[in-house]
Amino acid sequence: MCTSFVVHLDKTYIGMNFDISSRPIKIVLVGENQLQVQQKENGQFYPAFGMNAKGTFMNLLMVEPNEEGKYRRGKNCIHMMKLFDDVLSERIALPQLNEYLENNTIVNVPNQSVHSLIAGKRESYIVEPGRQKLDLDSVNQDFMVLTNFPVTDESRAEYKDASGPGNDRYIKVHEMITNHIGPFNIEAGFKWLMETVQHDGDYPTQFSMIFIPEERKVYFTLNADFEKVFEFFFNTKEIQSLKGFTNHTTWTLSNKGILLSELVKTL
Template identity: 65%
Template sequence: MCTSFAVHLDKTVIGMNFDISRRPIKIALQGDDQLLVLQNDNGQFYPAFGMNGNGTFMNLLMVDPIEEGNYRRGKDCIHIMKLFDEVLSGRIELAQILDYLESHAIVNLPNQSVHSMIVGKNRETYIVEPGRKHLEMDSSGSNKDFMVLTNFPLSEVISNENRNIKGAGADRYLKAYDMITNHRETFNLQTGFDVLQETVQQSGDYPTQLSLVFIPAESKVNFTLNGDFTKVYEFSFITKRIQSIEGFTSNQSLTLSKKGVLLTELEGW
């Protein structure tokens, strides 16, 4: 199901809990600077979320379908996986994203329904919901420096002042929202992990497989596996390496490639 957030203070801090049924999941490097998290479905690996060395992040979270967002062909129709590729490859700059969304109808792939958080290092955050209204972080609002996304259509409740939010992930949304609100002056890497730990799912159909905090200004991604926050891994966009950081009995590292590494391999460290 998943929980994600973007906080823009002295530094931009991006967080993501990747919640999905047990299956092979791998981290891979595409090109020189795209870090992708891919999940296996019927023998094929498909992107779930990713980020690049320029500090751009985009995810694909499950959401209730709506007919207007269903896959269709058309001159101005762009399916969201193409948007994902265009954004992370840098072919669409974030400064152009609103114009792009206005001039194209973003649709889902067949038999899928997702929405996305797109984040840049320069205080940019956008929510793309196929068939629904797209959102930009409101620079004049009370929550001007952060956004949270789980698994209900955010565009339908963003102006809901009474917090009577319903739908998949509403509880996780409110937990993350309140924690970020209460730590806006001191939000950092550890606070990001605290939010993810508070919203982690240890049981049910969608347990948390990967928890990740990305700080673009530092060119680093820190992550934990299976809801175990005692062991912290780090990927550097500068060295292209994953290494053990905290909680391990010995130092481990590897150079990431297009082939990628399975999370089960990293669990063995």
């Protein structure tokens, strides 16, 4: 269970709370220009979300399944993990994504059901296998929010009437964005994430982040400790302890990755 949003203002602000049961999670540099957060399941690491140096973000959030979105093979059937790889590796450029989605059928991988917020500097989409897609033009606003219920099923309804898993978090973020007064900044984004943190239950918040594509930087916190902020900079491929730490530490990221448990040691 997760909460994510994108806001397009003078800069683009992409935020996400990664809520998942206790398990190994790592941050990985894929190639030279892609950052992924991966979680371990059944002995293997799988991507949960990622972003690239060009400013594109994509996540994979749990959502209730539907028959039309189930995995199948067929002409022009594209499963979500291929879409994830193609988007973040830039084989599909965001300005061409709308046409791509019109010409292909997006399905899930076997035994999984996810949907995605795909966001960039100017374009953003919500993609839900077996359901409709949304973009900024169709929602007629400069932001999008995604949690764990199928948004496109309720795209014509008032946001306050949203129902399903994560609807409370969806409504809360929607209202905070709509009612925000003053300049937007990282602190405001983290405040919204703080308000939707999950401390208890099966899916506590493990990782919270704000990605600003124009800065090529990702700001993140661990285990809902918003007093201590890390930063990843695509230009240097380094993570550094940015705020709230007694000592300054830097880690160079590689394709081997670094476990969040290693970073937690500095908290």
